[in-house]
Amino acid sequence: MTDDLTRLPAAELAALLTAREVSSVEATRASLNRIAAVDGDLHAFLHTAPEAALRTASEIDRRRADGYDVGPLGGVPIAIKDVLCTKDMPSTAASKILEGWIPPYDATVVARLRSANLVPLGKTNMDEFAMGSSTEHSAYGPTRNPWDRDRIPGGSGGGSAAAVAAFEAPFALGSDTGGSIRQPAAVTGTVGVKPTYGGVSRYGAIALASSLDQVGPVSRTVLDAALLHDVIGGHDPRDSTSLDELWPSFADAARAGRAAGDLTGVRVGVVRELGGDGFQAGVRQRFDEALAVLAAAGAEIVEVSAPHFEYAVAAYYLILPAEASSNLAKYDGVRFGLRVEPEGGGTVEQVMAATRGAGFGPEVKRRIILGTYALSAGYYDAYYGSAQKVRTLIQRDFDAAFASSDVLVSPSAPTTAFTFGEKMDDPLAMYLNDITTIPANLAGVPGMGLPIGLAPEDGLPVGIQIMAPAREDVRLYRIGATLEALLEEKWGGPLLDRLPELETAGSAHLAPPPGPGTEPDGGTR
Amino acid sequence: MPDETSAITTDQVQHLANLARIALTPDEIAHLAVELGSIVDSVRKVTEVATPDVPATSHPIPLQNVFRQDVVGEVLTPEQALAGAPDSFDGRFRVSAILGEEQ
Numbered sequence: 225m226t227d228d229l230t231r232l233p234a235a236e237l238a239a240l241l242t243a244r245e246v247s248s249v250e251a252t253r254a255s256l257n258r259i260a261a262v263d264g265d266l267h268a269f270l271h272t273a274p275e276a277a278l279r280t281a282s283e284i285d286r287r288r289a290d291g292y293d294v295g296p297l298g299g300v301p302i303a304i305k306d307v308l309c310t311k312d313m314p315s316t317a318a319s320k321i322l323e324g325w326i327p328p329y330d331a332t333v334v335a336r337l338r339s340a341n342l343v344p345l346g347k348t349n350m351d352e353f354a355m356g357s358s359t360e361h362s363a364y365g366p367t368r369n370p371w372d373r374d375r376i377p378g379g380s381g382g383g384s385a386a387a388v389a390a391f392e393a394p395f396a397l398g399s400d401t402g403g404s405i406r407q408p409a410a411v412t413g414t415v416g417v418k419p420t421y422g423g424v425s426r427y428g429a430i431a432l433a434s435s436l437d438q439v440g441p442v443s444r445t446v447l448d449a450a451l452l453h454d455v456i457g458g459h460d461p462r463d464s465t466s467l468d469e470l471w472p473s474f475a476d477a478a479r480a481g482r483a484a485g486d487l488t489g490v491r492v493g494v495v496r497e498l499g500g501d502g503f504q505a506g507v508r509q510r511f512d513e514a515l516a517v518l519a520a521a522g523a524e525i526v527e528v529s530a531p532h533f534e535y536a537v538a539a540y541y542l543i544l545p546a547e548a549s550s551n552l553a554k555y556d557g558v559r560f561g562l563r564v565e566p567e568g569g570g571t572v573e574q575v576m577a578a579t580r581g582a583g584f585g586p587e588v589k590r591r592i593i594l595g596t597y598a599l600s601a602g603y604y605d606a607y608y609g610s611a612q613k614v615r616t617l618i619q620r621d622f623d624a625a626f627a628s629s630d631v632l633v634s635p636s637a638p639t640t641a642f643t644f645g646e647k648m649d650d651p652l653a654m655y656l657n658d659i660t661t662i663p664a665n666l667a668g669v670p671g672m673g674l675p676i677g678l679a680p681e682d683g684l685p686v687g688i689q690i691m692a693p694a695r696e697d698v699r700l701y702r703i704g705a706t707l708e709a710l711l712e713e714k715w716g717g718p719l720l721d722r723l724p725e726l727e728t729a730g731s732a733h734l735a736p737p738p739g740p741g742t743e744p745d746g747g748t749r
Numbered sequence: 750m751p752d753e754t755s756a757i758t759t760d761q762v763q764h765l766a767n768l769a770r771i772a773l774t775p776d777e778i779a780h781l782a783v784e785l786g787s788i789v790d791s792v793r794k795v796t797e798v799a800t801p802d803v804p805a806t807s808h809p810i811p812l813q814n815v816f817r818q819d820v821v822g823e824v825l826t827p828e829q830a831l832a833g834a835p836d837s838f839d840g841r842f843r844v845s846a847i848l849g850e851e852q
Contacts (some may be wrong), residue, residue: 307756328829421809464815535806538792558842563835572844579774596769610799615806652791668809
């Protein structure tokens with residue numbers, strides 16, 4: 225029984241908890257056992273907190289037994305991307321420069337999880353400071369894709385996506401600056417949502433690029449993403465970019481969408497520029513089939529053009545490094561994190577340079593130097609200034625496209641999961657993985673990734689991306705849930721039912737030893 | 750305007766690394782010079798469409814005048830603020846010399 229609990233979506237587990245057919249301790253222990261069994265090989269987690277999790281779970285069980293309302297998700301376990309500050313667990317953003325750092329406060333989204341009586345299991349792996357599309361840039365070693373252990377789980381949030389796909393946690397928190405929630409969802413057969421910019425608080429999210437970063441849900445079902453979004457979303461006075469407005473219930477929208485099974489009157493715009501020859505054949509095939517499913521349900525499929533999307537990656541790799549070079553200036557070896565003294569001592573500036581030279585990985589250095597270059601006198605207008613203009617043009621493209629469509633769709637990623645090492649020596653090739661997801665970040669509009677099948681040529685998951693106008697996240701949940709229900713009907717069950725059996729602890733494997741981990745407080749990795 | 754061939758020299762990378770306060774090895778500098786050259790060549794594409802009539806966007810969803818009451822909020826105690834510091838003394842962050850000998 226306990227092993228089966230890990231297979232349940234969060235919504236179903238929550239129903240069992242509410243009915244007191246299952247305790248939170250049982251559910252939490254099931255997740256922890258699963259992590260112990262498979263994570264030695266997968267390395268989705270940088271840190272787990274089994275004792276704290278069981279303590280929290282037992283407290284929630286006690287309160288529920290005493291008749292307190294612990295909320296609709298009370299007692300459900302959850303994983304948290306290591307980019308989010310947690311005052312009881314290390315928060316490293318997978319960087320050596322923050323190894324072992326325990327923040328003195330919780331991110332707002334983490335505080336909201338705790339208020340909703342969710343049970344944090346641990347912190348998930350990612351590319352260092354969320355810079356990457358594969359988790360290969362984690363300072364603590366990569367995460368494996370549960371569908372194929374020789375392949376990447378996407379990035380930067382590969383740890384959260386892999387943890388959810390491998391049934392280590394029912395759902396997780398991620399962050400998405402250029403696709404870090406949606407691209408891992410695509411390559412692991414999971415669901416992920418980047419909310420409207422400002423829809424979810426960034427307070428306590430270790431900043432990469434402040435005008436692009438958004439925290440969002442990672443899950444196996446659209447409804448679970450909606451339930452989590454309802455918990456973490458809404459105005460936060462501690463984030464000056466947080467939108468001060470009320471949001472509809474995304475869970476209600478997902479339930480309505482699932483029940484409806486019909487999309488009559490919905491105009492679905494296919495973005496011409498986010499497809500075509502550069503996309504893997506099996507990705508294009510599954511995407512076309514998904515369009516046919518949408519059309520059969522009554523949706524009107526229209527082709528739209530977004531002529532400036534082809535400039536999005538270029539603009540992104542100016543804006544992101546520029547903002548990152550500024551945001552990461554705080555790692556100075558003074559207030560927190562690593563300090564490295566140069567031989568024979570030195571001034572505070574020399575200590576700073578030695579610390580950053582030793583504490584940052586190659587991709588972080590590359591982007592900081594690039595951002596410093598883009599912001600240099602003489603280049604600022606040509607590079608950073610032009611990139612900001614492209615941002616305007618991309619917003620205009622979205623406005624025009626949404627004039628004729630209620631939502632826009634594209635494949636979530638141009639290919640299925642690639643193998644480790646394939647793109648590590650070619651930063652530009654790595655950057656192109658996010659060609660489909662970057663426009664939404666530049667414009668601030670919400671996007672959802674959900675699975676639409678396995679590519680025939682390699683048997684690996686393919687995802688569709690649905691985008692909506694800013695503040696219309698609710699459309700993603702309504703339409704996404706309808707599509708999910710129709711696809712599951714066609715498949716005879718969720719796509720993740722076809723996940724291969726994973727290697728469990730004890731079975732022989734050739735995995736490289738996982739990274740040294742981040743467990744100064746005695747937690748296990 | 751940037752040069753037509755964005756060749757980036759190792760001296761330039763060293764200068765940028767100094768500005769960014771990152772100590773790099775000669776190997777890293779040589780590598781970065783090559784990589785940055787090709788990345789800059791690629792991102793220069795933005796200049797093709799960034800004409801003078803297009804306004805810049807710095808923020809996806811602009812907000813104005815986000816204020817809060819001018820009162821003390823929930824703040825960290827000195828102990829909390831110093832808890833993650835590599836070195837502290839007497840309630841303050843401790844650093845090495847601010848000035849070098851030549852200064």
